[in-house]
Amino acid sequence: MEITVLLFASVAEAAGARRLQLPIEHGDTVATVRDRLLAERPALARFAPNLLYALDEEYVDTAAPVHAGATLALIPPVSGG
Amino acid sequence: MEITVLLFASVAEAAGARRLQLPIEHGDTVATVRDRLLAERPALARFAPNLLYALDEEYVDTAAPVHAGATLALIPPVSGG
Amino acid sequence: MLIRVTEEVLRPEEATAAVESPGAGAIGLFLGVVRDNNKGRRVAYLEYDAYPSMAEKVMREIAEEARDRFGLIDCAVLHRTGRLEIGETSLLIAVSCGHRAASFEGGHWLVDEIKKRVPVWKKEVWEDGEEWIEGPESLGMQAPASMR
Amino acid sequence: MLIRVTEEVLRPEEATAAVESPGAGAIGLFLGVVRDNNKGRRVAYLEYDAYPSMAEKVMREIAEEARDRFGLIDCAVLHRTGRLEIGETSLLIAVSCGHRAASFEGGHWLVDEIKKRVPVWKKEVWEDGEEWIEGPESLGMQAPASMR
Numbered sequence: 001m002e003i004t005v006l007l008f009a010s011v012a013e014a015a016g017a018r019r020l021q022l023p024i025e026h027g028d029t030v031a032t033v034r035d036r037l038l039a040e041r042p043a044l045a046r047f048a049p050n051l052l053y054a055l056d057e058e059y060v061d062t063a064a065p066v067h068a069g070a071t072l073a074l075i076p077p078v079s080g081g
Numbered sequence: 082m083e084i085t086v087l088l089f090a091s092v093a094e095a096a097g098a099r100r101l102q103l104p105i106e107h108g109d110t111v112a113t114v115r116d117r118l119l120a121e122r123p124a125l126a127r128f129a130p131n132l133l134y135a136l137d138e139e140y141v142d143t144a145a146p147v148h149a150g151a152t153l154a155l156i157p158p159v160s161g162g
Numbered sequence: 163m164l165i166r167v168t169e170e171v172l173r174p175e176e177a178t179a180a181v182e183s184p185g186a187g188a189i190g191l192f193l194g195v196v197r198d199n200n201k202g203r204r205v206a207y208l209e210y211d212a213y214p215s216m217a218e219k220v221m222r223e224i225a226e227e228a229r230d231r232f233g234l235i236d237c238a239v240l241h242r243t244g245r246l247e248i249g250e251t252s253l254l255i256a257v258s259c260g261h262r263a264a265s266f267e268g269g270h271w272l273v274d275e276i277k278k279r280v281p282v283w284k285k286e287v288w289e290d291g292e293e294w295i296e297g298p299e300s301l302g303m304q305a306p307a308s309m310r
Numbered sequence: 311m312l313i314r315v316t317e318e319v320l321r322p323e324e325a326t327a328a329v330e331s332p333g334a335g336a337i338g339l340f341l342g343v344v345r346d347n348n349k350g351r352r353v354a355y356l357e358y359d360a361y362p363s364m365a366e367k368v369m370r371e372i373a374e375e376a377r378d379r380f381g382l383i384d385c386a387v388l389h390r391t392g393r394l395e396i397g398e399t400s401l402l403i404a405v406s407c408g409h410r411a412a413s414f415e416g417g418h419w420l421v422d423e424i425k426k427r428v429p430v431w432k433k434e435v436w437e438d439g440e441e442w443i444e445g446p447e448s449l450g451m452q453a454p455a456s457m458r
Contacts, residue, residue, distance in 0.1 A: 054364055054429070059449070073364065076450060079448065080389055080432065080445070081430075081445075089213055090283035131296065138219050156281055157294070159277070159283060160294075160295040161277060161297070162253045162273060174322060174323070175323065182397060185346060187344075188341070188343060192339075192410070193338075194410070195335055196335075198332040262342070262421050267414075269414060270414040
């Protein structure tokens, strides 16, 4: 079971990637996936306090369960306009 | 001694004229000129309650004196935009 | 500061170009457009009359006051006269400023003031009649007794 | 309802045409423009990143909410991405409505909401460095603990 993780802007630059495929386990939530990702990539830790999460293009609580094939986006504070 | 009187919109239609030359007398004000004009052209009387006056392109009190060569405009309620 | 009363078609891109500035972070445009109805009546077209030289003078006064009040970089105010069909633009305003709030607040104030005191008049023409409109917000509907 | 995230130049006349309607008495446009300075620093250019599909989805949600809240006839929201030079338009909004107040209030609300929640990011590039901007009004700066 896998999900796609999308990275943007400052986070993509720090990660050196815009898209990752991550394995998930039964019972995973946005928070558990995020914690695993940050453990693997310490360069992302400094962004964590202000990150939001979108699951399949919808802002979600970090308690939301993730499903195989989902797309999880890490959303740093937006600054469009 | 003369002044030019400008008429617009509803007032011009009722008067059948957009511009009049009117003789003035020493001591004339916007009010005295207006009163004489309304006496000559009763068709304009119905506009009087809502008219404003511009003397040389500036809104003025009706007590303002008029001078020879001045331009007096009768301004019905504006509706631009 | 682009100020104009004209019988020609108003072009938003001209107003935008007139207010552009390297320091501008926001440009606001307002188009007053001929609507096909008013107060439940179908409108066929509008006919605008104006006192052009005074209208431009008052538009410039309002634009300068708006610039100072709202910290605008620049503004443009254009009003069209003559016969206007449904969908055509009668009033065109553009403002430029550093940040967005002033573009909305300054633009709104400009339109309000124009409707109060710029000597321009519209006649509504319907299928079966016509009427010169007396603007309910106009100075003429609320001026002090000394101006009567 | 014209909604678009694009690398192409934004054209105000396209947004205006998209919202025109015989019942419209007012059309409001807002252009967010690249300013040559920010917080006292000279800006060389901006680089915009976006999550295009989600950005368009959120822009549409905001536009529909604005239409219902302010009684707009139609609205258009376009955001540009990629490298933008000083004076170029990054955000383009057009709204049409019966009367002017809604064009200003609805337009202002739209821009405010876009800055809160549309997943688009700008990087300021200066002579001597660069920085991804974290919008002070963004949801990310004020979301509830359950979203962290």
